[in-house]
Amino acid sequence: MGDPAGIGPELTAKAWAALHTTGPHFLWLGDPATLPETTPTKIIAHPNEAAETFPHALPILPIPLTTPATPGHPTPANTHAITQSIAQATALTCAGETAAVVTNPIAKSVLAAGGFQHPGHTEYLAALCNIPGKELMMLASPHLRVVLVSIHVSLRHAIETLTTERIIATSRKTADALKRDFGIPHPRLAIAGLNPHAGEDGLMGLEDREIVAPAVEALRQSGIDATGPLPPDTMFTIDARKTYDAAICLYHDQGLIPLKTLDIAQGVNITLGLPIIRTSPDHGTAFNIAGHDKADPSSLIAALHMAATLATNRNRNPS
């Protein structure tokens, strides 16, 4: 569902319109009253009805809102419905009734005012799956995949908490996910440096030599094809991108600047490290344009395609 006052309902209707003849098929957990009136919908009782329904109507497992949604005006009163949508989708997927969870955007501050205790989707899903703190964020577009060693912390905190162990753990989970979910038998990882020119032999900071290089060495010794620490400014050029399957980035903007600079529309957020497949569009609730039929569904459509691909691969390559 995502926040029903954001662009989620509109994007869902557009994604169904774009995919209903081709698939992949999906069902929606939300309140039918929030969808555009022109979208054909059908209330279903069980996920196994979704496939046959999808070509004709958007299949819905209804979750009624507490308060009617007004586009652009979110309310904490609907916090329970929003979080129920996430929890039910996760439960269905854990039970094998659905293949993956795709989440529409939520607004942290709105949910927090409604009593929600988690910083965001990713952390809530990790808690629902009983693996808090083990989740990883990958952002993927047709041009680039990046995985973040630290996410939503200050740049100073990202530097202070950077350790060899965190880089190794992030890289290992990434390599596992690339094999199992992306179908890449011998994944190549590019490990970013922290400082300009990856420190240039210690002239510009010691972290690259003392923290990052030992991680790369340990990964290589354990048989993972890791290269680095790489100068951050040249590792995302068109030629450099051909040499690896994922970039391990040491702070939020090191990974998200190149990804969004290259392709804001088709970026997909993928949570690695969960027992289930979960993707989401790489944008927010966009309350400022909600209800105006302006929202671009490209990222949600890409997230749906990605979820289907990952689920297919994981079935082929069970761990």
Place this chain on the structure above:
Amino acid sequence: MGDPAGIGPELTAKAWAALHTTGPHFLWLGDPATLPETTPTKIIAHPNEAAETFPHALPILPIPLTTPATPGHPTPANTHAITQSIAQATALTCAGETAAVVTNPIAKSVLAAGGFQHPGHTEYLAALCNIPGKELMMLASPHLRVVLVSIHVSLRHAIETLTTERIIATSRKTADALKRDFGIPHPRLAIAGLNPHAGEDGLMGLEDREIVAPAVEALRQSGIDATGPLPPDTMFTIDARKTYDAAICLYHDQGLIPLKTLDIAQGVNITLGLPIIRTSPDHGTAFNIAGHDKADPSSLIAALHMAATLATNRNRNPS
């Protein structure tokens, strides 16, 4: 000249071949023995002979090397010749005999071993012009212009030395240069935030609120069209780039990642804040491919075009 054991001589020959019928014309300060034998050259006695020579041969003001250059094998023995090339080009331009200085790449570590005291070209030029510490680095490509508040320091040091005053001074000089040298009467500046999402109201670091925001406010009050602090990951998207003339970036990779990700070939390094125009290609000496006729002259050619454009604009808009 740049380092004669790097790709500088080869690039210069290729740039002359690409530009000799169209211009802009240039003269070269270097040792003719380092150029490919196929390049027609003519020793000139004064820069005013360059224009008529250029269509037929590369005009050269000779600077003999101490030791013959071997491509790929730099030697500190040629430090004096390399630095003389820079100093003479600067002196000619200060005297109005030439319109601009364009520098081929040098290698810091080689020159340092030869007794050179400056961290690089930019700082040496500032010293030659008697304004040490006032220089600024802009990187420009057809897609984006970025100016760096800090350059070759560790990421930790860039954060620790970030002040409202430095952001204001950098932004003012950038606005002046955009008016005078780029011919943009009302330049628009995008000021990057430091932290993810520009701190998200202090949730992820306080620098955006306490250091960056007051700089933007002061710039706006003084009549400069500045916007920010902007979330770093979304300020370089194709739509966002249309809304400003230069991005003020708070650390090296924040500016150089998007610039090089979009366009490694045509990036040009421009030194702002000098009394003369100076540009350079946005790459290094590439000792590993020197002498193999593999080097791409696109960035040097872009630097020569950029120097000519800036010099023309500055003549039209004298300060």
